Amino acid sequence: MSTTAANTTALRNRETVAEGTMAFHFDRPPGFEFKAGQTIDLTLNNPPETDAEGNIRTFSIVSAPFEQGLMITTRMRDTAFKRVLRTSGLPLEVKIEGPSGSFTLLKNPAKAAVFLAGGIGITPFFSIVKQAVHDQLPQQLYVFHSNRRPEDAPFLERLGELARQAPNFHFIPTMTEMDKSQREWQGERGVINREMLERYLPSLQGPIYYLAGPPKMVTAMRNMLVAAGADEDDIRTEEFAGY
Numbered sequence: 001m002s003t004t005a006a007n008t009t010a011l012r013n014r015e016t017v018a019e020g021t022m023a024f025h026f027d028r029p030p031g032f033e034f035k036a037g038q039t040i041d042l043t044l045n046n047p048p049e050t051d052a053e054g055n056i057r058t059f060s061i062v063s064a065p066f067e068q069g070l071m072i073t074t075r076m077r078d079t080a081f082k083r084v085l086r087t088s089g090l091p092l093e094v095k096i097e098g099p100s101g102s103f104t105l106l107k108n109p110a111k112a113a114v115f116l117a118g119g120i121g122i123t124p125f126f127s128i129v130k131q132a133v134h135d136q137l138p139q140q141l142y143v144f145h146s147n148r149r150p151e152d153a154p155f156l157e158r159l160g161e162l163a164r165q166a167p168n169f170h171f172i173p174t175m176t177e178m179d180k181s182q183r184e185w186q187g188e189r190g191v192i193n194r195e196m197l198e199r200y201l202p203s204l205q206g207p208i209y210y211l212a213g214p215p216k217m218v219t220a221m222r223n224m225l226v227a228a229g230a231d232e233d234d235i236r237t238e239e240f241a242g243y
């Protein structure tokens with residue numbers, strides 16, 4: 001959907017989903033329709049405090065269209081906006097506007113979808129994958145998710161569960177700073193690079209690539225893919241700055 005309407009809704013619940021990362025659960029307004037991967041603008045109504053960054057933020061919708069509520073997830077920086085989200089009494093009335101954005105799955109069974117995420121960049125992909133598995137899409141889906149440590153990785157267990165349920169969904173999490181972790185880790189280590197992709201993908205030419213994360217990571221991934229022979233028209237990006 002590309003229509004952007006304003007709705008009043010309420011924050012009902014919040015949970016910590018990784019160190020320094022929280023998920024916020026809102027009522028879904030009646031008739032609110034969206035595509036997996038889209039965003040909303042969230043406005044705090046008359047918050048008890050504000051700062052120079054203002055009272056509006058754009059968030060990926062982490063819930064899938066088939067799910068009942070609306071969920072967003074964010075890194076918890078020390079800003080007035082995020083302090084209000086974290087500490088306010090519930091329910092908290094807010095305004096949402098949207099959905100917007102075209103960072104959505106191109107449904108082409110002949111082309112694998114390869115998602116390369118850094119940190120909080122996983123949020124649109126979690127929605128997309130949940131919906132694709134729910135719809136039993138035949139497309140091959142690969143999610144490569146880079147974090148410093150397992151402690152920092154939101155939805156690590158839930159994505160692993162989805163991969164076990166759906167034979168065409170492949171989840172490849174990788175950790176770059178395991179020396180700072182208190183957990184065991186048997187998976188990939190290091191940054192996402194060409195060698196890692198080649199271990200899991202039949203070919204680097206052919207898939208549609210979706211890149212989301214910090215701007216420097218997104219740029220590095222795009223350059224790596226182009227150097228590996230991927231068609232630039234097959235690379236779609238979304239940058240998560242300021243998180």
